[in-house]
Amino acid sequence: MTGILRRLSIGGIVGLVILGFWVAMAVFGPAVAPHEAGAIVDMDVFLPVSAEYPFGTDYLGRDMFSRVLHGARYTVGVALVAALIASGSGLLLGMCAAVWGGLVDGFISRALDTLISIPSKMFALVVVAAFGSSVPVLILMAGIIYTPGAYRIARSLAVTVNAQDFVTVARARGEGTLYLVREEVLPNIIGPVLADFGLRFVYIVLLLAGMSFLGLGVQPPNADWGSLVRENMAGLHEGAPAVLMPAFAIASLTIGVNLAIDVLSGGRRAGEAG
Amino acid sequence: MLRLVAARLGLGIVSLLLVSLAIFAITSLLPGDAAEELLGQYATRETVAGLRAQLGLDLPGHVRYLHWLGGLITGDFGRSLANGVPVAQLIGSRLPNSLMLAAATAAVSVPLALTIGITAAMWRGGAYDRAVSMLTLSVVSVPEFLVATAAVIVFAVHLRWLSALSAATDITSVAQFFRVFALPVFSLCCVIIAQMVRMTRAAIIDQLRAPYVEMAVLKGVGPFRVVLRHALPNAIGPIANAVALSLSYLLGGVIIVETIFNYPGIAKLMVDGVATRDLPVVQACAMIFCAAYLVLVTTADVVAILANPRLRHR
Numbered sequence: 252m253t254g255i256l257r258r259l260s261i262g263g264i265v266g267l268v269i270l271g272f273w274v275a276m277a278v279f280g281p282a283v284a285p286h287e288a289g290a291i292v293d294m295d296v297f298l299p300v301s302a303e304y305p306f307g308t309d310y311l312g313r314d315m316f317s318r319v320l321h322g323a324r325y326t327v328g329v330a331l332v333a334a335l336i337a338s339g340s341g342l343l344l345g346m347c348a349a350v351w352g353g354l355v356d357g358f359i360s361r362a363l364d365t366l367i368s369i370p371s372k373m374f375a376l377v378v379v380a381a382f383g384s385s386v387p388v389l390i391l392m393a394g395i396i397y398t399p400g401a402y403r404i405a406r407s408l409a410v411t412v413n414a415q416d417f418v419t420v421a422r423a424r425g426e427g428t429l430y431l432v433r434e435e436v437l438p439n440i441i442g443p444v445l446a447d448f449g450l451r452f453v454y455i456v457l458l459l460a461g462m463s464f465l466g467l468g469v470q471p472p473n474a475d476w477g478s479l480v481r482e483n484m485a486g487l488h489e490g491a492p493a494v495l496m497p498a499f500a501i502a503s504l505t506i507g508v509n510l511a512i513d514v515l516s517g518g519r520r521a522g523e524a525g
Numbered sequence: 526m527l528r529l530v531a532a533r534l535g536l537g538i539v540s541l542l543l544v545s546l547a548i549f550a551i552t553s554l555l556p557g558d559a560a561e562e563l564l565g566q567y568a569t570r571e572t573v574a575g576l577r578a579q580l581g582l583d584l585p586g587h588v589r590y591l592h593w594l595g596g597l598i599t600g601d602f603g604r605s606l607a608n609g610v611p612v613a614q615l616i617g618s619r620l621p622n623s624l625m626l627a628a629a630t631a632a633v634s635v636p637l638a639l640t641i642g643i644t645a646a647m648w649r650g651g652a653y654d655r656a657v658s659m660l661t662l663s664v665v666s667v668p669e670f671l672v673a674t675a676a677v678i679v680f681a682v683h684l685r686w687l688s689a690l691s692a693a694t695d696i697t698s699v700a701q702f703f704r705v706f707a708l709p710v711f712s713l714c715c716v717i718i719a720q721m722v723r724m725t726r727a728a729i730i731d732q733l734r735a736p737y738v739e740m741a742v743l744k745g746v747g748p749f750r751v752v753l754r755h756a757l758p759n760a761i762g763p764i765a766n767a768v769a770l771s772l773s774y775l776l777g778g779v780i781i782v783e784t785i786f787n788y789p790g791i792a793k794l795m796v797d798g799v800a801t802r803d804l805p806v807v808q809a810c811a812m813i814f815c816a817a818y819l820v821l822v823t824t825a826d827v828v829a830i831l832a833n834p835r836l837r838h839r
Binding site for chain 2: 364365366368369370371372373376377378379380381383453457460461464465466467477480484487488489494495498499501502505506509
């Protein structure tokens with residue numbers, strides 16, 4: 252723990268604070284928001300930023316600040332669950348492939364390679380066209396799309412560890428697969444895997460925000476931040492804060508996570524080798 | 526080397542086939558089918574069965590897949606469920622618009638991104654490099670629609686230079702062409718350039734760590750000459766790779782940008798198709814996008830093979 256504290260840079264602290272704030276809002280957002288998500292608080296639509304309405308009002312005269320807080324659980328919560336699915340299954344498959352090797356490794360790798368040759372947005376659009384858009388579909392879809400990437404990272408890390416002497420020793424003294432994975436491989440790859448998890452989370456936030464922006468993500472009356480941008484697009488030509496604020500919320504979240512990833516050793520940032 | 530290239534091309538074709546299988550499987554897994562959807566809930570069992578037979582939905586899955594695949598190859602994409610127009614006709618009228626947008630974006634972004642990436646690598650660690658890194662990191666970690674909406678607010682709302690809506694029809698003069706394309710191309714370029722700069726810079730800096738660069742520096746070669754004469758020629762492969770991969774981000778970006786600017790391209794067609802669950806349109810558009818993506822990725826790999834001098838004489 253002290254090791255992590257010592258590595259904290261200003262950027263890392265800012266990132267962790269932003270991330271902590273939005274995760275807290277995903278849980279407590281509806282409780283602390285000044286207004287109900289659907290409450291029309293003012294007859295004037297697209298009001299500018301004011302003390303009463305810190306993010307202005309939306310196209311129906313609802314308080315944007317409250318709507319962003321209510322939306323946090325759809326943006327942060329949904330993406331968090333999806334990222335857990337992606338990183339969890341990627342890690343599990345990657346470690347199995349590394350420890351078992353041979354045919355299992357070949358089969359899993361080829362199957363997931365096919366998935367990688369479909370661009371993520373394309374996959375998402377096709378899935379939504381086939382199954383419609385609901386929160387479980389979105390979670391599962393995003394989880395599947397980002398499994399191959401998590402798998403590649405976890406597998407290459409696990410293969411390196413698997414070739415180390417201490418694993419050979421453990422195997423020679425007759426330890427089972429479960430022991431090897433849990434006691435020998437996992438503790439040695441968890442740092443980079445956590446950094447990768449942060450990256451998956453960012454990708455999923457951006458993907459789902461994009462889908463909602465197209466009207467193909469979270470459906471009304473619920474709204475994540477992408478939907479909030481979409482429904483207020485009419486205010487774009489007046490430069491209303493209702494359009495920009497939810498988009499800034501997404502940007503603060505993704506940049507915050509990127510800064511926080513740097514705290515973890517072996518951190519990679521978004522955009523470096525996809 | 527020819528064998529390597531041929532193998533890579535073969536792999537690309539196999540991937541495309543697998544992708545078509547995946548897309549067909551996903552879109553055919555749904556419980557209700559197109560016939561029920563078209564006829565609504567008051568349809569009798571006979572009319573549904575009749576329409577199913579007419580649409581070929583009563584055939585087993587693999588037969589339908591082969592039939593669909595055969596159609597794709599011969600240019601018969603089926604008919605739109607929404608309005609009965611042949612999908613090929615819909616795509617034919619939209620594809621040139623999207624290609625024009627993509628070409629304009631590539632023409633602007635590639636030279637600009639390479640210049641920024643190479644200069645950032647030249648002055649690496651300096652203020653310019655840090656500013657470029659920070660800016661590009663910010664752009665790649667925010668949603669594409671933020672870039673596009675911010676561009677509209679700045680250029681169309683505050684400065685009033687450009688109009689926010691674009692229509693690719695009735696372009697008569699160069700000025701008009703610029704007004705229509707400026708904002709969509711600018712938004713797309715921001716995203717693409719950020720990706721490409723990061724990858725180009727990384728590719729050159731990777732080369733700068735090589736022993737031959739250290740040798741050149743020890744000989745007293747200046748920093749510019751090291752980058753331009755020594756590192757750059759060796760980084761051509763990775764950079765071409767970066768260009769092709771960054772251009773594949775066009776596919777994602779174009780979906781958002783065409784929607785925001787209401788641009789009559791193929792991505793807008795696909796998004797509308799998804800919203801109305803017009804599966805033949807979605808399938809065909811998805812295949813076009815996936816094929817374009819695979820072409821770019823395969824090109825990147827082939828260029829990397831061709832640019833690698835160690836493989837040149839095999």
